[in-house]
Structure formats: structure tokens, C-alpha cells
Amino acid sequence: MTNRRTFIKKTTLATTGVVLGSSVISAKSYRNIIGANDRVVLGSIGIRSRGYELLKSFTSMYNDNVVVKTLCDVDSDLFAERLKIASKNQNGNVPGTETDMRRMFEDKDIDAVVSAVPNHWHALSAIWACQAGKHVYVEKPSSHNVWEGRKMVEAARKYDRVVQVGLQNRSIPNVMQAMEFLHRGGIGEVFMARGTCFKPRDSFGISADSKPPANLDYDKWLGPASYREYNEKRGHYNWHWHWNTGNGDTGNQGPHQFDIARWGLNKKVHPVKVQSMGGIFGISPQECSQETPNTQTSVFEYEDGKILEFETRGRYTNAEAPLGVKIGNLFFGTEGWLEINGSTWKAYKGKETEAFAGSGMAEGAEVGGDSSFRTAPDSKGHYANFIDSVRSGNRFDLNCDVEVGHRSTVLPLIANIAYRVGETLRFNGEFEEFIDNEEADLMLTRKYRYPYIVPKNV
Incomplete structure (x- = not known):
């Protein structure tokens, strides 16, 4: 404080x-x-x-x-x-x-x-x-x-x-409730988590390089990124779809659902293996400067064999599961499965098609006789949690400390690397580097543009 x-x-x-x-x-x-x-x-x-x-x-x-x-x-x-x-x-x-x-x-x-x-x-x-x-x-x-x-x-x-x-999501009561439900064995042992990012996006077009507008300090906007001539199609918001500045939808919307997937699996370590494949479909490269894939499937394996799947669909698609999940998560356990759509969740036992637990359900949300799951935990929200933590000066008061955010962010980042090198990659989580793949290791960082350099010794 x-x-x-x-x-x-x-x-x-x-x-x-x-x-x-x-x-x-x-x-x-x-x-x-x-x-x-x-x-x-x-x-x-x-x-x-x-x-x-x-x-x-x-x-x-x-x-x-x-x-x-x-x-x-x-x-x-x-x-x-x-x-x-x-x-x-x-x-x-x-x-x-x-x-x-x-x-x-x-x-x-x-x-x-x-x-x-x-x-x-x-x-x-x-x-x-x-x-x-x-x-x-x-x-x-x-x-x-x-x-x-x-x-x-x-x-x-x-x-x-x-x-x-x-x-x-770390501060949304219903999501917090669902995670606690999973961690206490609500659907048995969770062995697989799935995240979805189904966001159809049309082409944003293409244009020639030009001088930046007078109101934009382009040098400061570019900052640590490699120098490229100004182009309006690589600027405001469209920067998401170019590797120099963005990480595609897998690294845009994706981190929210990656975080829930990792949270539900209760994994506080990095995966040991990653593979990712996809491409740009339905959009002509002659008509759009997008570089990141709009369709991408990524799979991660942890040391104990548990699996995290993630799918990005940037074209027209159906939803998944009874809740109509497009931006959400699914979890699969030894005794059932669970779906999350926004702040709504439902859990199903075995082959049953009717939910036995979920957000807002007055009955049935019990694990081993514990009925605490009938009420979602209190939360003042993510912003208020930050302010309270600033006042206390205690990082342990945070719902999403930078270490937590970093571990969830690593997932889409290494998925994109696997996509770009076109190989299944083994990952050393202790040192945060790939095993026997120099091409992939080079993508773990970048060449910074002076004076906007991330220092080795902070």
C-alpha cells in the first residue's frame, strides 16, 4: 500500500x-x-x-x-x-x-x-x-x-x-463455482478439457502502405515490434491478425477459455507436448492481409497424460453441447461431463441427458453430501479485486496474479508456434523452452526495436 x-x-x-x-x-x-x-x-x-x-x-x-x-x-x-x-x-x-x-x-x-x-x-x-x-x-x-x-x-x-x-472469468461467481465443483470431484477425475472460440469474421480487406495519419504517433504505436511501413489494414484492431503485433483469435479471445480449461484441469504446470494445425479458409490472401489462421485446432498433453483441446473457428459454424457453446468450455470426467457457456454451467452424470448440477440450480449441486455448490461464491468483480489488492499491497489477494495469467497465456502462444513450424513439439516447462527444436525456440521471443527493448534483467 x-x-x-x-x-x-x-x-x-x-x-x-x-x-x-x-x-x-x-x-x-x-x-x-x-x-x-x-x-x-x-x-x-x-x-x-x-x-x-x-x-x-x-x-x-x-x-x-x-x-x-x-x-x-x-x-x-x-x-x-x-x-x-x-x-x-x-x-x-x-x-x-x-x-x-x-x-x-x-x-x-x-x-x-x-x-x-x-x-x-x-x-x-x-x-x-x-x-x-x-x-x-x-x-x-x-x-x-x-x-x-x-x-x-x-x-x-x-x-x-x-x-x-x-x-x-477468475472473478465471475458462477465460473468460480464450476471450477470448485470440478476440483472437488463433481464429475469424477477430469481427464480432458476443451475450449472453443467460434467467432466468424469476414475479410477486412487489403490496402497499400501509406503515411500514418497526423493524429497517430506510429513510432510509439509500433514500439517493440519490428518496423513495417504503416498500413491501415495492419493498424487499429486489425493488428490482431498479423504476427508482428497480434496472436490471432487463438491468442485474442482464446486466452479466456484457455484459462478456464487449465483451471478446470487444476494444472499449475505447463504441458509437455503441443500440436496445432489449421489455416485461413474462406478468405482470399489476395483480398486480405491476414496472416494468422482463422481455423485452428490445438491439442496439449500434460505429463500425467491429461489432455487440453482448443478449437478456433473463424467461419460459419454450429454451436456445441446443450447450452449452445460457441465461446466456452467442456470438461470430461470419469463420472460425467460439464459445460460452461459464459457464466452458465451444467453438469451431467454418466449417460444421463438431464443436468444434475449447475449454476442457479437449487437442488442436486452436491459432492459427497456437500451442498455448498448451491450458491455461487461472492465476488466484487475483477476490477474491484484489483483495486482491493492494490490497497492491501498483497499479490495473494488477486484472483489472477501475473503468474496465473502467464501460464494460461503460454498455451495459445506455444500452440501458434506449433502451427507455424508445422510439427508436434515437446516443451520443457521448467525452462520454458522446446526440446530439440531450434526453429520453435526462436519464436519464444523476438528481436526488439530500440529503444523499446524488453530487458533481460528487469
Whole structure:
């Protein structure tokens, strides 16, 4: 827990205001904030798309003594609209703005940062923040490659920072309930988990390279990634489908369901084997610059023989299981099976077709006479869990510590490597490297572009 901020110490509250970005909170208003010593001051990095949703959520916590002081993005056109919503949610208090996250990290008033930058920036933004003494909420996947993900964990531990990864299912009561049900033997021993990402996506087209728009600092946007000329079809959101900046849908939506699959299997180690195959179907490479597969099947094997399957379908498809699972999970045990669709779950015994347990069911959700599964556990949500953990300064209070997020992120990352090299790969989890495959090992990291270099020693 950090002490009261410098800007509070330097301000005489009885006669002056507290400056927040470009706005002023009156002394009277400040006294009305509950628990001023527990105030959490945030910086928000990346405010487009997912970042906009996070901004709305965290600024809505203003009455819970959470303040977003600064917005940071390399696209200056985003500020006007984002400042409006931040001001509305924060009772008229308008954050300041930055286009360089390093300037934000220099601000001693800021306790923690919320990072929703593109995947290739996740690791470096989090490491820089930890080095500056900030706690971090970082979106999934936790990193763009395996090596830099491990560096994030090292930085969090070295600087004793709370780092939460945005795998929000870890804080959803019904999902938490389903995981506990599995771990207590609700369907016997779970021997296989399946994750699905069925998201039909059409071609986003192709265009020629061009000069970046004046409102975009392209050098900072590219950051650690290899240099490529600006192309609008590789920019906003479309960066997901190019290897230089993204990880395809297997590494986009996928991490959420990979995380649930690993969680349900109760695996706190990496798999020992991975294979993945697929391709781009229904979209012509002459009409779209997409590089990542839109159809991909990946299979992982753990040392004890248990299996994790994952399927990405980017074209038109049916759903699976009675709940109509498209973005969800299935678990198979020695005594039955379980399905999760969003926050809804149902479990089935043996060959029975009627669920005997599930979310919202008043009867039957018992294991060995334990009826605690009839009520989902309490949860204030993923964002509130992060804020509470920042206040306590205790990483063990987190629902998804960076180590947890990293282990779930490794799964789609090594699946993509297996897909790209076209081989079944053996993986040494202790050292996070492949066994006897130099080509695959090279893809565990990347060549970083100066000065946006993930350091070997964080």
C-alpha cells in the first residue's frame, strides 16, 4: 500500500483544491471521499476499443475512492470523447492526457496503471510500470511471446508490485463455482478439457502502405515490434491478425477459455507436448492481409497424460453441447461431463441427458453430501479485486496474479508456434523452452526495436 500521495501532502485542503489532471476537486469534495488515505490513483494506457471499456469501468468506481488521473494513447483523436466519459463518471473531474506512457510512469501521484495496449506492448508497458513503482492491470494475453511474459513475472516479483491479468472469468461467481465443483470431484477425475472460440469474421480487406495519419504517433504505436511501413489494414484492431503485433483469435479471445480449461484441469504446470494445425479458409490472401489462421485446432498433453483441446473457428459454424457453446468450455470426467457457456454451467452424470448440477440450480449441486455448490461464491468483480489488492499491497489477494495469467497465456502462444513450424513439439516447462527444436525456440521471443527493448534483467 502506498502512502498518501505527494500532491495531497503539498496541498492545504482547507484553502485550496486538489489538482487532478486539468481539473480541481474542492476541499469540501475531497473530505467527502470515503477513506482518503486509501484512495487509488490510476493512469489508463490505451483507450481505444477494450481500453475504452476499461476506462468506463474504472472511472465508474470514483465513489469508491478510485480516480483516473491521466489518459495515455498514441492516437490523439481519441482524447476528446474519452475525456467526456471520464469527466461524467468522475463528477466533472477531467483527467490529464499523455501520448508517451513513460511520462505517465514518472508521475509519483499515480499508484497503478491499467494497460489495454495492443498485445505486442503488454509486456514492456507492464515492466516499465513495475520499475516505476506502479501496480498494473494488464489485458490478456499477458504477453505477445513466452519469454517476455516470464520477464513480466520477474518484474512484478522484483519490485513487489500487484499485477492482475484481465482474465475476468477468475472473478465471475458462477465460473468460480464450476471450477470448485470440478476440483472437488463433481464429475469424477477430469481427464480432458476443451475450449472453443467460434467467432466468424469476414475479410477486412487489403490496402497499400501509406503515411500514418497526423493524429497517430506510429513510432510509439509500433514500439517493440519490428518496423513495417504503416498500413491501415495492419493498424487499429486489425493488428490482431498479423504476427508482428497480434496472436490471432487463438491468442485474442482464446486466452479466456484457455484459462478456464487449465483451471478446470487444476494444472499449475505447463504441458509437455503441443500440436496445432489449421489455416485461413474462406478468405482470399489476395483480398486480405491476414496472416494468422482463422481455423485452428490445438491439442496439449500434460505429463500425467491429461489432455487440453482448443478449437478456433473463424467461419460459419454450429454451436456445441446443450447450452449452445460457441465461446466456452467442456470438461470430461470419469463420472460425467460439464459445460460452461459464459457464466452458465451444467453438469451431467454418466449417460444421463438431464443436468444434475449447475449454476442457479437449487437442488442436486452436491459432492459427497456437500451442498455448498448451491450458491455461487461472492465476488466484487475483477476490477474491484484489483483495486482491493492494490490497497492491501498483497499479490495473494488477486484472483489472477501475473503468474496465473502467464501460464494460461503460454498455451495459445506455444500452440501458434506449433502451427507455424508445422510439427508436434515437446516443451520443457521448467525452462520454458522446446526440446530439440531450434526453429520453435526462436519464436519464444523476438528481436526488439530500440529503444523499446524488453530487458533481460528487469
